[in-house]
Amino acid sequence: MAGIPRVRVLFTHHPGYADLTPAQYAEGLAWLRRMGMVTAAGRPVVDISDGEAGDGVVTASVPAVRWSQAAEEARRRVGAAGEQALLGLLREGGVPDVRHVAAESDAYGYDIEAARSVSERAHxxxxxxxxxxxxxxxxxxxxxxxxxxxxEWCLAAVLVGRDGSAVNVATVDQGWLHSAVPADQTRRGRWESARLEVPPHALVPGLATASWRLLPDTWLPQCSVWTCQPASPVLA
Known part of the structure; x- marks a missing residue:
């Protein structure tokens, strides 16, 4: 790992880091030191490299964070496999209009467009x-x-099997999502990404928007995972 002087030079001269001033980067380092997240030797107490413990200093108040390029690539592969598996189920299940918009852009805010008619559409x-x-x-x-x-937006949770197929598909309740995301406390800061552990009561087997069920439950794979709640009978 590069030392602090080398990193400081990088932040000062590399155009990719010109979004903040050197003084702002210095204040960030000072904050990390005040919080006890940087050792006296200038090394992080949080392990973000590959699971090796840096200079061996890890405090009880700072959890070890495991990250690696291989783990990130594996996460992306699982995400892509889930999308492809759901695309296949929708097309094989007879949904006439299915489009993988995530392959075009991240700007949509969803991955798949599916429609059975003008009034039955899902994002x-x-x-x-x-x-x-x-x-x-x-x-x-x-x-x-x-x-x-x-x-028309809905969130589909897909359990991916070893062969890349969908082992289970469930819909996450939007009411629960609204209640679970963080609340912005000030105009000077806002959350950009939230890690959420979805409870069983917020999961319904199958795939549905608030107004229609995209595929019959009998068509979708369902195994006993996440202890999902029974499907609502009001959705057709």
């Missing part, structure tokens, strides 16, 4: 995982704001 945000014991998702501010104004 599906897909969150994928390989963990059958709990559902943890990351929701961006943009996705949340699209959800808040788009009645």
């Amino acid at each position: 599906i945000e897909v969150k994928s995982t390989t963990d059958p014991t709990r559902l943890v998702i990351h929701l961006t501010r943009h996705e949340y704001e699209v959800m808040a104004r788009d009645k």
